[in-house]
Amino acid sequence: MKSLREHEKILPPAEIERRSFEIIEQELPHTLDPLQAPVIKRVIHTTADFSYVDSLCFSQGVIESARQAIREGSSIITDTNMVKAGINGERLSVYGGKVHCFMADEDVAVQARARGITRAAVSMEKSAMMGENYIYAIGNAPTALFRLYDLIAEEKVFPRLIIGVPVGFVHVVEAKELIMQAPVPYIVARGRKGGSNVAAAICNALLYGME
Amino acid sequence: MKSLREHEKILPPAEIERRSFEIIEQELPHTLDPLQAPVIKRVIHTTADFSYVDSLCFSQGVIESARQAIREGSSIITDTNMVKAGINGERLSVYGGKVHCFMADEDVAVQARARGITRAAVSMEKSAMMGENYIYAIGNAPTALFRLYDLIAEEKVFPRLIIGVPVGFVHVVEAKELIMQAPVPYIVARGRKGGSNVAAAICNALLYGME
Numbered sequence A, B: 001m002k003s004l005r006e007h008e009k010i011l012p013p014a015e016i017e018r019r020s021f022e023i024i025e026q027e028l029p030h031t032l033d034p035l036q037a038p039v040i041k042r043v044i045h046t047t048a049d050f051s052y053v054d055s056l057c058f059s060q061g062v063i064e065s066a067r068q069a070i071r072e073g074s075s076i077i078t079d080t081n082m083v084k085a086g087i088n089g090e091r092l093s094v095y096g097g098k099v100h101c102f103m104a105d106e107d108v109a110v111q112a113r114a115r116g117i118t119r120a121a122v123s124m125e126k127s128a129m130m131g132e133n134y135i136y137a138i139g140n141a142p143t144a145l146f147r148l149y150d151l152i153a154e155e156k157v158f159p160r161l162i163i164g165v166p167v168g169f170v171h172v173v174e175a176k177e178l179i180m181q182a183p184v185p186y187i188v189a190r191g192r193k194g195g196s197n198v199a200a201a202i203c204n205a206l207l208y209g210m211e
Helices: A005-010 A013-027 A037-047 A061-073 A081-085 A088-092 A106-115 A118-130 A142-153 A172-179 A196-207 B003-007 B013-027 B037-047 B062-071 B081-086 B089-091 B106-115 B120-127 B143-155 B172-179 B196-208
Strands: A055-057 A076-078 A099-101 A134-136 A161-164 A184-191 B056-057 B076-078 B099-101 B135-139 B161-164 B184-191
Touching: A013 A037, A037 A055, A037 A196, A061 A134, A061 A161, A061 A184, A061 A196, A061 B106, A076 A081, A081 A099, A081 A196, A081 B081, A088 A196, A106 A118, A118 A134, A118 A142, A134 A142, A134 A196, A142 A161, A142 A172, A142 B172, A161 A172, A172 A184, A184 B184, A196 B081, A196 B196, B013 B037, B037 B196, B062 B135, B062 B161, B062 B184, B062 B196, B076 B081, B076 B089, B076 B120, B081 B099, B081 B196, B089 B196, B106 B120, B120 B135, B120 B143, B135 B143, B135 B196, B143 B161, B143 B172, B161 B172, B161 B196, B172 B184
Parallel strands: A076 A099, A076 A134, A134 A161, A161 A184, B076 B099, B076 B135, B135 B161, B161 B184
Antiparallel strands: A055 A184, B056 B184
């Protein structure tokens, strides 16, 4: 066994984060758009996966408009309790926003079972009945994106931002391509990769970059 | 815009999962150990990242001993509320176990600040005072693994399993190599990659594979 002394050189928490971002910057394959850079770098910080440098897609002006939405008190709807747990809710609440996840709600489960659709799709419908224009952070369910696409077309939701980063092998790639055609601001991880951790990291990067 | 009809061919939830695992099996670069396979495949399902096929390391007999621990009512200690949110707590509770995360506890924050160490390290010390032999699911903080290594050497904790899958650029690789030298059962994602989602997926794969 190694000597226990060896890991006494551990850096303090803030220094670990600073040094991590330094390493990420050194290893970036090319320079980034300065507005998008904090989002991309925080996703890499969360995944250790540099493929996000090229898979993350941003609609025109999305960083500014997303921060404006947060500043105006927008709340965030997520498709998993993991995304909800990962977002810095305290920082969001400074502006008046909250994080909601309807996935474990009894009414959502009942409807999903009755109609043979996902709880994620029903959750999006539930958000449409709340009468607010939300930020959507979707890290898991492509069906949430499909349902949002329809709800936008039907003018039942008016998202301030859609973070479309579900992960997976079935319907995921198509759902992300589709949502980029909707007339709303988006940040999407093209391809199969993404996840709850990625969705939360994007929200936090937007929050941490605000004055 | 695409026709809204196009995504009416969406598969029902159970079918999406079945089909996903089918695709994962088809794309595996080589055959897997049959006991480890469900864990590896669920991690890929959660990340869409096939590099875990070769980065996940298992101590001898860990799958059987981990399931035995769950069967005996072991609880799980996590280093983030995201891991806690991702574990199927209902399934765990069938055997009597619970999921604990001390990261947001006031006493943990106070001690961490006073001593200039991470809350994750203090959380591990807190678990040592609870008088139970836990499963540890570490998806974020290498300092949790460093502290666990010492607590094991000092015979203050006797983990039934350590899931060591923090992600990151500083101390992460070393912390994972170190914990594999401790005399306890482990599942570790070698290298930089991992995360809360990976930690939760490993717990769930262990749970879902139990009779």
